[in-house]
Amino acid sequence: MxxxxxxxxxxxxxxxxxxxxxxxxxxxxxxxxxxxxxxxxxxxxxxxxxxxxxxxxxxxxxxxxxxxxxxxxxxxxxxxxxxxxxxxxxxxxxxxxxxxxxxxxxxxxxxxxxxxxxxxxxxxxxxxxxxxxxxxxxxxxxxxxxxxxxxxxxxxxxxxxxxxxxxxxxxxxxxxxxxxxxxxxxxxxxxxxxxxxxxxxxxxxxxxxxxxxxxxxxIEKILIVLTNPTIAYFLLMIGFYGIFFELYNPGSIIPGTIGAISFVLALYSLNMIDVNWLGVILIGLGVLFFALELITPTFGGLTLAGVLSIALGSAILFNPNSPYGDISIYIIAPVVLFSAVFFLAVSYFGLKAQRKKSITGIESIVDRKAKALTDINPEGKVMIDGEIWNAYSDKLINKEEEVIIEKVEGLKLKVKKAK
CATH class of the missing domain: 3.90.226.10 (2-enoyl-CoA Hydratase; Chain A, domain 1)
Structure with a gap:
């Protein structure tokens, strides 16, 4: 049995x-x-x-x-x-x-x-x-x-x-x-x-x-994921920003590579989903406004235009009645906000750097460290970048001690003992 x-x-x-x-x-x-x-x-x-x-x-x-x-x-x-x-x-x-x-x-x-x-x-x-x-x-x-x-x-x-x-x-x-x-x-x-x-x-x-x-x-599972509107949206944004940063800073390679791949995948996804291409154009225009803000700072004018353009483009990118669904406002809002804050920050620091007084030549050695070649009491000699300079100090500095250059007075340096 x-x-x-x-x-x-x-x-x-x-x-x-x-x-x-x-x-x-x-x-x-x-x-x-x-x-x-x-x-x-x-x-x-x-x-x-x-x-x-x-x-x-x-x-x-x-x-x-x-x-x-x-x-x-x-x-x-x-x-x-x-x-x-x-x-x-x-x-x-x-x-x-x-x-x-x-x-x-x-x-x-x-x-x-x-x-x-x-x-x-x-x-x-x-x-x-x-x-x-x-x-x-x-x-x-x-x-x-x-x-x-x-x-x-x-x-x-x-x-x-x-x-x-x-x-x-x-x-x-x-x-x-x-x-x-x-x-x-x-x-x-x-x-x-x-x-x-x-x-x-x-x-x-x-x-x-x-x-x-x-x-x-x-492959079918991957393609199904790509037809998700939220995924397609993120790929589009990563694509735009990656390509922009590669053009803004040539030679970075990684941002450009990631951006190009993301953009191609986004185009495939958007073609599958059949989006409103006006929304894609508006998002691209918003990124362009942000880029122009970096190049020619307008104190937030172009950034505001970029925010409005990306927000509007994101809102009309997918129709809520589409079988593929729509993008949640809880996704659009953080993306737009992050883009605005990021580009405003970059624009601010870029403008600050442009306005900062350029320090070149002899003045560039101020606040740097040097080495006392002799006792400095009150005068002596120091070496910096292989060059020997006459120096003086308000206090005694012994030979071989490290000093900090306070200022340049013609061919003489005022120094103080490094802490």
Missing amino acids: KWFILFLLILQTVVKASVLIGSWQEPVSPVMVDYVKRLVEKAETKNFDAIILTLDTPGGLAKSMREVIKVINNTPIPFIVFVYPQGAQATSAGAIITVSADLAVMSPLTNIGSASPVSMQGKDIDETMKKKVVNDMLALVRAIAKEKGRNTKAIEKMITEAKNYSAKEALKLKIIDFIANDIGEVIKKAKNREIKKLGQTFKIKITNEKAVFLEKSF
């Missing part, structure tokens, strides 16, 4: 998994496209019976959404999108991706919808362009609904009226196929479900309920 149980346990470990699981809890972006492609490639290479993608997204880029839909519908392997866990959402581009799957599944307490098109910055677009975009998306969802047997009108309302549905409402309206509490339940309910794909109608065959999970790659 023991050997039989051991055999079953060994058999369980060597049985090939039938289902490949992926997870996406970020905005729809080019990074998601790469991840879904990698998910499908692995499933096709390893001959998995089905793919399940758990989804929790506020939406994202329409272009990336279409790429994901292409990948989902051009693989012969059944692709299931599962809005999970409870409390998750599949809105905007995420909603269209969900209904385009071979099986659309939601867990309780989730929602789907709000797919009205907005501009790249999260704002409403003008009426003419909106009609074009809406009609384009409607044509897409009609084709998807017809192919997958879903409720066309209910899905259209997610676009035309920004309708949002709970899991129960979506099931009742035939937007999704079923509700499940977890992945195990999804696999059980997906077995023998009939789907239509690539011109064929067939049932989903799942050999066993064993599943494996595909982790995000290191």
Whole structure:
């Protein structure tokens, strides 16, 4: 009996998994496209019976959404999108991706919808362009609904009226196929479900309920971090300041290198997030004002202009309605304040240095130490920088003692004993 149980346990470990699981809890972006492609490639290479993608997204880029839909519908392997866990959402581009799957599944307490098109910055677009975009998306969802047997009108309302549905409402309206509490339940309910794909109608065959999970790659994790608006903002600021200090003080190398790398990463991040480029220009202009304050001190005038420019640029850099989020005022305020204080301080000390009387030539030896070559009583000789000078003192100074030069009187030095 023991050997039989051991055999079953060994058999369980060597049985090939039938289902490949992926997870996406970020905005729809080019990074998601790469991840879904990698998910499908692995499933096709390893001959998995089905793919399940758990989804929790506020939406994202329409272009990336279409790429994901292409990948989902051009693989012969059944692709299931599962809005999970409870409390998750599949809105905007995420909603269209969900209904385009071979099986659309939601867990309780989730929602789907709000797919009205907005501009790249999260704002409403003008009426003419909106009609074009809406009609384009409607044509897409009609084709998807017809192919997958879903409720066309209910899905259209997610676009035309920004309708949002709970899991129960979506099931009742035939937007999704079923509700499940977890992945195990999804696999059980997906077995023998009939789907239509690539011109064929067939049932989903799942050999066993064993599943494996595909982790995000290191590069994908890095790229996801870079699409965080706060990270992108800091990279932009570091980039501007690093490049500025390299130009202000050529040859430093390190500030310029860090600045250049940060700036390139910031540009990549901002391009992914689709920021308001006017905000980037205003931030750059603010740094320029600070730089001009250093070169031509205006007693704070250009610094004030820089503060206003950076503050305004930071405020409009990201739209709060964007699926990528916005920058908190608690981040913007310290950055602007630090920039202002730093540049004002540098400008102040630079101006102070310019106004300071230049000390060169013979006067440069005042307050320096020298060595008594003879007794100084009251006169004698001292040596400084290899030169011998006549010197005098109000008090006796013995030979070999250190002295401090008090002042230069022609070719004679007044000195005093060093303490």
